[in-house]
Amino acid sequence: MPAPNFSHRINQALQSRREKGLERKIRPVIGGNQTELECQGRRYFNFSSNDYLGLANDPELVKAWQQGLSVYGSGSGASPLVTGFTYAHQNLEASLCDWLGYERAILFNSGFSANQAVLFSLLEKDDLLLQDKLNHASLMEAGMLSPASMKRFRHNDTNHLNTLLNSDCANLVVTEGVFSMDGDIAPLKAIQDKCLDRAWLVVDDAHGIGVLGKEGRGSCETAQITPDILVVTFGKAFGLSGAAVLCRHNTGDYLTQFARHHVYSTAMPPAQAHTLTHAVEMIRGQQWRRDNLVELNQLYEELLSDLPQYRETQTPIKPFVIGKSEATVKSANYLRQQGLWLTAIRPPTVPNNTARLRITLTANHTKKQIKTLAAGLRQAIEKQGDAS
Structure with missing residues (x-):
C-alpha cells in the first residue's frame, strides 16, 4: 500500500469544502x-x-498598555514557573479574585487553552464529562481527547442532564454561560441544583463576563451561583486577549502543577497583564x-x-x-x-x-x-x- 499523499488529502478536503459552499476566507x-x-x-x-x-480601542486602555510597556518591556521571557510571572500578573490575579469572589485565578494565553487545560487536568479514565451540546469547540475537542467518557446533554435541558448524571463515578458538568452563536443564557441556577453533591460545575463565561450582572460579573452573578470553576476570557468585553480560570485555592495549586497549557507556555506579556488589571477597573466602574x-x-x-x-x-x-x-x-x-x-x-x-x-x-x-x-x-x- 502506498504511503498517504498529504497533498492529495489536503486538496480533496479543500475542494469538498468549496463545493459545499462552506469555504472560509x-x-x-x-x-x-x-x-x-x-x-x-x-x-x-x-x-x-x-x-x-467598546474597550479594544479605548484611549484610556491604550494608555495603560503603553504605561505597562514602559515599566515591564514587551514580553514575559519565560513560562510562569520559570521567570515569566511578575507582580503585574499577581496584581491581575488578585483583581480578578476580588471582583469575582474566588480564592485563586490562573492565567492563560487564550480561552481555548484555558478550557482545554481544565478538562485535561481534571479528568481521569473512569470519570464522566457532561457537556451542553452547543458548547464551544475548545471544550468539545478537549472532552473527546480526554481519558474520560463524554456525553452531551440537550441544549439547556436540565432534565436531560439529570438523567445522565452517574452516582458511581466523578461527574464534571460543563456549560457556557452565554452561547456564542445563539446569544442565549444557560439556566445556571437549575444546572447547579442538579449538580449539588453529585458533580462539579464548570462555566465558561467568555461572552457573559463584563456584560451581564452587577459590575459586569457575568452570567453566574446574574443567576446568583458560584460554580466550582469559572473560565473568563479577555478577548471579548475586556478588549484584549488571554483568559483566566477562577477556582478554590487548592484547585489553583493543582492547575499550577498539572495544567500543561499553563506550565509549558510562555506567560502573557506583563504589560498585557497590567492593562487587563486596568480593564477590570473600567468594567466594574463604567x-x-x-x-x-x-x-x-x-x-x-x-x-x-x-x-x-x-x-x-x-x-x-x-x-x-x-x-x-x-x-x-x-x-x-x-x-x-x-x-x-x-x-x-x-x-x-x-x-x-x-x-x-x-x-x-x-x-x-x-x-x-x-x-x-x-x-x-x-x-x-x-x-x-x-x-x-
Whole structure:
C-alpha cells in the first residue's frame, strides 16, 4: 500500500469544502476592533466584533498598555514557573479574585487553552464529562481527547442532564454561560441544583463576563451561583486577549502543577497583564457601557422583532437565522455592498439548516448605525424573496 499523499488529502478536503459552499476566507481589515472598519479601501459599519463594551480601542486602555510597556518591556521571557510571572500578573490575579469572589485565578494565553487545560487536568479514565451540546469547540475537542467518557446533554435541558448524571463515578458538568452563536443564557441556577453533591460545575463565561450582572460579573452573578470553576476570557468585553480560570485555592495549586497549557507556555506579556488589571477597573466602574448596550438591544428588538429570522436575546449577540448556507452568504455579500460588515456563520460551526448572520452590538454603536443595520437586513430578506 502506498504511503498517504498529504497533498492529495489536503486538496480533496479543500475542494469538498468549496463545493459545499462552506469555504472560509481571511481578509485583512483596518479597525476591526471599532464600529467602523476599512477593507480594500472601503468603509463599513462593523457588526461582527466581540468587543462588547467598546474597550479594544479605548484611549484610556491604550494608555495603560503603553504605561505597562514602559515599566515591564514587551514580553514575559519565560513560562510562569520559570521567570515569566511578575507582580503585574499577581496584581491581575488578585483583581480578578476580588471582583469575582474566588480564592485563586490562573492565567492563560487564550480561552481555548484555558478550557482545554481544565478538562485535561481534571479528568481521569473512569470519570464522566457532561457537556451542553452547543458548547464551544475548545471544550468539545478537549472532552473527546480526554481519558474520560463524554456525553452531551440537550441544549439547556436540565432534565436531560439529570438523567445522565452517574452516582458511581466523578461527574464534571460543563456549560457556557452565554452561547456564542445563539446569544442565549444557560439556566445556571437549575444546572447547579442538579449538580449539588453529585458533580462539579464548570462555566465558561467568555461572552457573559463584563456584560451581564452587577459590575459586569457575568452570567453566574446574574443567576446568583458560584460554580466550582469559572473560565473568563479577555478577548471579548475586556478588549484584549488571554483568559483566566477562577477556582478554590487548592484547585489553583493543582492547575499550577498539572495544567500543561499553563506550565509549558510562555506567560502573557506583563504589560498585557497590567492593562487587563486596568480593564477590570473600567468594567466594574463604567456602568454606562452596559446601559448603552441595553438601549441598543431594545432598539434592535423594536426594529426587527416582526421578522421570522429575528431571535430574541438579552445579550449583545443577535443571531439572524436565515437557514440555508447559500442564502446566508448571499445576504452577507449584499449587506457588504450596502456598507454593513456581517459574518455568515455556516455548518459545521452551527447545525445544518441554521446558517445565520451573527450580529454583535457594542457599547460604541450609535442608534443611527442600528437603524441602518435594520434597514439593510430587511432589504436583504426582501431580495432573497424576490430571487426565489
